[in-house]
Amino acid sequence: MTNKILILAEHDGATLNPGTAKAVSCAAAITEHGGGTIDILVLGEGIDGVAAQAAAVAGVNAVLVTDAAHLAPPLAVNHGPELAAAAEGYSHVLAPSSTYGKDVLPHAAALLGVNALSDIMAVEGARAFKRPIYAGNAIVDVTVPDDVIVCGTSRSASWPTAAEGGAGAVQARAATSQRAAHTRYQGLAGAGGDRPDLQTARIVVSGGRALGSAENFEILYRLADGLGAAVGASRAAVDAGYVPNDMQVGQTGKIISPELYLAFGISGAIQHITGIKDAGTIVAVNKDADAPIFEIADIGLVGDLFTVVPEIEQQLS
């Protein structure tokens, strides 16, 4: 059976999230086993621009656009039923393993009466995958039975962004659902800012509990701005209120794969390491020579971050 793959696009109304083009790479790996086509479903309101971006991802066959007012907020109770309805006739349904994808995809899978796979990190066959469990301490092989739709999220850090240059056919697809009256969207308080996005930045500068305050994080922002880097944090730094939640890296935060990850005053708890295992080079600066982060760091320096950070900044400028 040739594969017919549908990918749920993630976007903010204007811009396609890079997780989508990474999911296309995951889908392309599936088509290496028996061929097939890759379509993208875009749900929202006033989303022609997003659809055009999706059509330009290399390897995309068609872009299905469902434009409806009730799909403007990214609510699982509205997007889930649309995805399930659109899935008919497909062999695979994928979404990025972001908070959006993880919210919507299992909802749709349940409506389709199938189990779902979270965080697909490798494709071994059209129905055979690898995924991490126990915070990445084990990788398990999973095979989906032949007679059901494969529903899964693709682990963004495991897949490259598919190239541009595609010419998918954009097609309107009418909504089949109505607004779920029991759920009302009240808005998103984003941290925003001009810094590069944590999940796509080439360099990430990250701080832990050792920073001690929101004010002290300024030294990391300065270093990051000099490097064109994004800023991340450990859970301890988020819990202490030094930085907002969307900066958390790790098992329960963001899983990232920058070329360079610089960790300052982070001990290296397994839940944090899970989030950075796929980074190209990990640099750790910690005043405790026995900190577990040194076990996985490519370059380690035992020292006080409050001295080292300004020194790096100075020596790079």
Place this chain on the structure above:
Amino acid sequence: MKILVGIKRAVDYNVRVRVKSDGSGVETDGVKMSVNPFDEIALEEALRIKEAGKADEVIVVSIGNNDVQQQLRTGLAMGADRAIQVETGDTLQPLTVARVFKALAEREGAGIVLLGKQAIDDDCNQVGQMTAALWGRPQATFASKVVIDGTTATVTREVDGGLETLEVDLPAVITSDLRLNEPRFVKLPDIMKAKRKPLDVVPLDELGGHAGAAPATGRHAAPAPRSRGVMVGDTAALVAELKNRGLV
């Protein structure tokens, strides 16, 4: 209002999990088992809602063999009013677990099904979403704040872009993120009291049995190790190393 809380027995989060040498799974013999941390937070939230006078009963539910009674007793000691063990010797897929919660929610007339956003063993992050879909009720996942106001709940959700707020009509499914609260410690007298609280056992088949074709789980492997790095003596050496590798 009744609140149904799911608590899963999972390897304690402090344990360094190892893959068995034959690749058949991970080592669980003699390993400390606990309540999945996200579920403990879900239970804490349910207890706080009840203590604020906004719920009458908190019911903890766990699915598995008799070992899960240990975690149910922990839940009762934390303050839950009664417990339900859904009995099965099998490892269940999220879709089956969701069907169990939907069936129990209907049987109990629950106002909230409060679950952890994921279990730290299989890291699936699916059951709450699937329960909401099957039940046809609101889905408020990854909650960092829950405010109950009569027949609605206002839930703040931790999403990649920041904090999202939803208002949902009850009954609803809510799943907890880590920052929702800090669970209380269990005190010794509460453990004694918990022994007298009701714990019902319901066979899985009575709640619908298995749902959906289960994916087959094959070999388990340890993740590819990162090669051991270098230690440098000072900032200048660090910066030189970064420049050498063409990283800055």
